[in-house]
Amino acid sequence: MAKRNTSELKPIEDVLTVWDVLTPDERQFVKNHFTTHYFKKNEIIHCEGELPTHMMVLAAGKVKVYKEGVGSRTQIIRMLKPGEHFGYRAIIASQTYNTNVAAFEPSTVYMLKADIFLSILRNNNAFCYRFLEEIAADLGASDARTVNLTQKHIRGRLAEALLLLRKNYGLEEDGATINIYLSREDLANLSNMTTSNAIRTLSNFVNEHIIAMDGRKLKIIDEERLIKISKMG
Amino acid sequence: MAKRNTSELKPIEDVLTVWDVLTPDERQFVKNHFTTHYFKKNEIIHCEGELPTHMMVLAAGKVKVYKEGVGSRTQIIRMLKPGEHFGYRAIIASQTYNTNVAAFEPSTVYMLKADIFLSILRNNNAFCYRFLEEIAADLGASDARTVNLTQKHIRGRLAEALLLLRKNYGLEEDGATINIYLSREDLANLSNMTTSNAIRTLSNFVNEHIIAMDGRKLKIIDEERLIKISKMG
């Protein structure tokens, strides 16, 4: 019997959200040339400084995009869910990767060689425009995040991170637990704070009945207050 | 005699860096439809939350792109020089503006209605790709800036801002003075710190013979040290 992973994996035409704007020829071309790659938990998919070789689509799993800053302190820039593209910014800007990407949990990535990706971008205007839309939204989010991370206080930043996680990965069947399990360290790297402070602030939120914790399981109890905390800084 | 401003103003075909990929028809169309707008020092060009109506190109002058954060503390996101586009991100992402733009000094802006801009984007692949390239570079810069602003200490952030200003606006004829005059407040908003701290840190740099100051005139004396300070945080 096939691996559970493989049998559950959606085919590229279901994962690639820009599939609909491809011509029949392009579809065939992509189908013939894309490759599938599996990554273990915490495995690195690509590193800052490397030359970009592929446009990538997350087919299954969860990955983090992060930068190593001063004293190799890491800052998580964004987190991806299946169907989201990555690795293409550097190709388009003719730069090396300026972020690292690593798997939060076992993940599958579909990859398309840079030259193939570029040739479609250059020939299919609707395809090009879709990526323009995507990156325009990302830039807006990035600028917003800059201000949030620099101006809000610890509680505000952590509250924001929790809301972001819920928005991005949703809830489990119980309708309350955030559908991703992060280490305290990752949570800290997402919220621009030290691990100790993430732990401390999380405990405070529990004491104030804003969230509930069970190990890495996080439940949002009082969403209104969390939103208020995130807004006030 | 015509205004000095007007007589020195470059025509749109010289300012618009994407002019070369336009077809003759498109060039004529743009020429017939673009409008010219003058802004006084500190005048606001567009505001956060407004619906975007035009793609804009800075024809002359200097402008700041900034966000109002917690307690209306402002953060300068980037600064533009002639030939740079703005206001188009929101159009493409179908969002309201997420930044404010205001003139640092008297500035001239060429504007092209959103629907015209979109119709060219959708019909001219090379044009679309140019904007994709531009925004891809901007996103890389934005993510880098996030980490710099969150992780570096005050001296590092100010050093970085000074280097950024020099890189962006260059030097005056004396080969040393940075070719833009900012208030201490703007400098603080660029470096994510309070005005007092910008002033204080600037004074320290003068005492250490890293820069020289004469009012708002800033000269970089010891570039190496400035780079080192900016890197170390």
Place this chain on the structure above:
DNA sequence: CTAAATTTGTGCTTTAAAACATTGTTGTCA
């Protein structure tokens, strides 16, 4: 040309968050 307002410059105080230290908890694998 003075008066008011803004900008700049400094010292002092307070505070939020980092850094450090220690202990408990859970998980992993020889």
Place this chain on the structure above:
DNA sequence: TGACAACAATGTTTTAAAGCACAAATTTAG
């Protein structure tokens, strides 16, 4: 199963930067 490693929790100390207050200088306005 016991030992080691990674992770989580919490208290204490230190420090970078904000906040505040005020004076001096410069710009703007009446």
